[in-house]
Amino acid sequence: MDTNTLLVGLAGVLATAAPVLFAVIGETITERAGIINLSLNGTVLLSAMGGFMVAYKTDSVLLGFLAGMVIGMLVALVIAFSSITLKQSQVAVGFVLALACRDLAYFLGVPVLNQSGPRLPGLSIPFLKDIPVLGTLFFKQDLITYFSYLIIFLAWWWIFHTRPGLMLRGIGERPAAAFVRGANVNRLRYLYAAIGGAIAGLAGPAYSLSVKAGWMGIQSGLDGIGWIALSITIFGGWNPLRAAFGAYLFALLQWLGLVLQSKLPGVPTQVLQVAPFPLMILTLLLVNISDAEWVERILAAMPERPRRWMMKLLRTLRASPPASLGVPFDSE
Amino acid sequence: MKKNIWINIGFQVGALVLALLITTLILVAVGAPPLKAYLSILHGALGSTSNVVAVLITWSPLLLTTAGVLITFSAGLWNIGMEGQMTVGAIFATGMLRMLQNSSLPPAVIIILGILAGVVGGAFWASLTGALKTFGGVNEIFGGLGLNFVATALTIYLVFGPWKRPGVGSMSGTQPFDERLWLPTLPGTGLSLWSLGISVLVIVIVYLLLRGTQFGLRLKAVGKNSKAAFLMGVPTWQYSMFAFLLCGAFAGLAGGIQVLGIYHRLLPNISNGYGFLGLLVAMLVNYQALWAAPIAFLFAALNIGSVQLQIQYKLDSSFAGVLQDMLVLLVLLGEGARQTFMKKR
Numbered sequence: 001m002d003t004n005t006l007l008v009g010l011a012g013v014l015a016t017a018a019p020v021l022f023a024v025i026g027e028t029i030t031e032r033a034g035i036i037n038l039s040l041n042g043t044v045l046l047s048a049m050g051g052f053m054v055a056y057k058t059d060s061v062l063l064g065f066l067a068g069m070v071i072g073m074l075v076a077l078v079i080a081f082s083s084i085t086l087k088q089s090q091v092a093v094g095f096v097l098a099l100a101c102r103d104l105a106y107f108l109g110v111p112v113l114n115q116s117g118p119r120l121p122g123l124s125i126p127f128l129k130d131i132p133v134l135g136t137l138f139f140k141q142d143l144i145t146y147f148s149y150l151i152i153f154l155a156w157w158w159i160f161h162t163r164p165g166l167m168l169r170g171i172g173e174r175p176a177a178a179f180v181r182g183a184n185v186n187r188l189r190y191l192y193a194a195i196g197g198a199i200a201g202l203a204g205p206a207y208s209l210s211v212k213a214g215w216m217g218i219q220s221g222l223d224g225i226g227w228i229a230l231s232i233t234i235f236g237g238w239n240p241l242r243a244a245f246g247a248y249l250f251a252l253l254q255w256l257g258l259v260l261q262s263k264l265p266g267v268p269t270q271v272l273q274v275a276p277f278p279l280m281i282l283t284l285l286l287v288n289i290s291d292a293e294w295v296e297r298i299l300a301a302m303p304e305r306p307r308r309w310m311m312k313l314l315r316t317l318r319a320s321p322p323a324s325l326g327v328p329f330d331s332e
Numbered sequence: 333m334k335k336n337i338w339i340n341i342g343f344q345v346g347a348l349v350l351a352l353l354i355t356t357l358i359l360v361a362v363g364a365p366p367l368k369a370y371l372s373i374l375h376g377a378l379g380s381t382s383n384v385v386a387v388l389i390t391w392s393p394l395l396l397t398t399a400g401v402l403i404t405f406s407a408g409l410w411n412i413g414m415e416g417q418m419t420v421g422a423i424f425a426t427g428m429l430r431m432l433q434n435s436s437l438p439p440a441v442i443i444i445l446g447i448l449a450g451v452v453g454g455a456f457w458a459s460l461t462g463a464l465k466t467f468g469g470v471n472e473i474f475g476g477l478g479l480n481f482v483a484t485a486l487t488i489y490l491v492f493g494p495w496k497r498p499g500v501g502s503m504s505g506t507q508p509f510d511e512r513l514w515l516p517t518l519p520g521t522g523l524s525l526w527s528l529g530i531s532v533l534v535i536v537i538v539y540l541l542l543r544g545t546q547f548g549l550r551l552k553a554v555g556k557n558s559k560a561a562f563l564m565g566v567p568t569w570q571y572s573m574f575a576f577l578l579c580g581a582f583a584g585l586a587g588g589i590q591v592l593g594i595y596h597r598l599l600p601n602i603s604n605g606y607g608f609l610g611l612l613v614a615m616l617v618n619y620q621a622l623w624a625a626p627i628a629f630l631f632a633a634l635n636i637g638s639v640q641l642q643i644q645y646k647l648d649s650s651f652a653g654v655l656q657d658m659l660v661l662l663v664l665l666g667e668g669a670r671q672t673f674m675k676k677r
Binding site for chain 1: 358361362410412464467468469470471473474475477478479481482484485488489608611612615647648650651653654657658660661664665667668669671672
């Protein structure tokens with residue numbers, strides 16, 4: 001493989017990571033506010049179908065992306081309503097919505113199945129694209145991929161470096177304290193669920209109008225992406241930068257899988273396609289294992305030097321969720 | 333008190349009506365005549381003896397997965413991995429049959445061993461999710477889901493690889509087993525009274541287990557408040573693990589029955605969504621075992637009936653899923669609305 005093929009491949013990795021990034025960043029924002037949007041897998045499929053359908057009917061890619069955002073927002077608002085106003089289990093409603101949106105996508109998507117429709121054109125950025133290496137890698141993409149770079153830093157800046165971001169963290173960690181400080185906890189939770197849902201709703205059209213243009217129903221191969229995104233959110237420790245690292249790592253491994261496949265013709269396609277899932281379990285294991293009792297016991301039995309080294313490693317990997325994640329808030 | 337019951341029923345009926353309203357709008361949106369579509373589902377499910385038999389065949393594995401998930405729900409666990417547990421059950425059952433099919437053992441013994449292998453396979457796969465949860469802190473939703481995909485890949489690998497048909501492997505599965513190794517069915521139909529009987533027995537056992545035994549009570553205590561249960565002397569993680577094993581065993585049993593009683597071979601997607609459907613049934617009956625059997629029957633009928641929809645109106649049969657999901661969603665929301673509304677008054 002020569003350098004240029006490698007660069008183009010890696011640029012492809014950045015593009016294929018974009019949809020996952022939107023899902024992960026959207027979920028990170030939602031969960032920071034204390035709400036779990038477990039419907040992500042359905043949201044991705046329904047917004048992919050809906051986004052493509054709208055773009056197909058109106059011949060406008062922009063409207064397609066907007067449709068995806070609206071779908072993501074509506075689904076998130078159902079979860080927000082059931083958990084904030086009705087105080088029902090977020091996991092139950094989210095899980096049912098994950099299935100409902102998936103079935104709806106397959107059912108409603110039949111008219112545009114395997115149709116060829118509009119897709120987002122590539123847009124090389126003048127001057128920047130001519131920078132050696134970096135130009136090919138970053139700046140010969142399309143608009144949604146550029147936006148995916150941007151959203152990482154936007155979300156990170158908002159959560160950690162602004163006053164409203166401080167409030168956002170507050171309502172996810174200690175809503176009572178935020179309430180005393182004058183925050184309308186439930187209204188903010190609605191707001192951030194809607195925003196997070198809308199961002200996650202970009203994931204679908206980012207597939208159906210860019211990375212994997214078109215709607216192919218069950219053959220789209222998008223089923224499962226949402227679950228991966230949910231686990232990357234955990235791996236990312238609810239920090240957009242670390243989450244982005246997870247999303248890029250995932251896309252990179254997927255690409256390596258494809259490369260590997262051409263070298264191993266004996267292995268069926270479907271087998272390498274599921275490689276991300278054991279990986280997902282493994283990363284969750286790494287992130288959570290330091291909480292297990294038996295690990296503590298083993299650590300205590302270790303000699304001083306390796307123990308300190310191990311503890312440092314585990315602490316780096318560890319990620320704690322917002323303290324009030326999934327807990328309803330009542331001001332009374 | 334009596335008034336409360338009527339209000340409860342009112343909310344539930346309201347939820348059902350709203351769910352039907354939404355699905356009707358969806359049908360209108362795709363240009364299908366709603367009333368005719370519903371009638372065609374009804375007809376497709378119950379219109380003839382052979383259709384009812386098909387519903388009963390679907391009902392059996394669904395009862396098993398519902399029974400299993402009632403146990404894990406009681407322990408406060410989300411066993412989303414039932415699809416995978418059922419699949420691995422099917423793999424183990426197929427493996428056992430492949431091993432013994434040329435032996436001199438009587439067919440009945442081979443069949444029983446095959447089904448037992450399915451039970452073991454399902455329990456084994458569930459134990460992985462349970463161990464990840466108990467010893468690794470990996471949430472069972474993600475553990476189970478990941479293992480679902482792994483189980484599917486394993487099936488595809490086996491069907492196209494080591495267990496492929498003579499000649500070339502295909503999505504239609506492995507070479508069918510000899511007819512003497514099939515679970516006996518009613519003459520002229522695909523319905524096995526054995527599988528139906530086992531499934532009904534299992535749901536009854538689960539009902540009694542959860543309702544009238546100390547085990548059931550402790551399991552629910554673990555589910556409701558595991559810290560309190562632990563302080564009361566219930567061995568918490570052992571109970572969770574056992575719930576996983578039992579649920580996996582039932583799912584594996586369902587997988588074994590799929591192989592021995594229905595398909596007579598291993599094929600991709602052998603779990604057929606029954607794991608997820610069992611979760612939906614359990615949620616719809618508000619985790620009460622008593623109602624599980626009729627609701628599971630309704631869901632099985634919707635699955636079979638919507639096949640007609642595809643034939644008659646060229647509508648995707650995923651409509652059954654849409655209908656089931658909406659029912660559960662609206663009933664959950666209705667229950668929330670009732671609680672909120674009643675509290676305010």
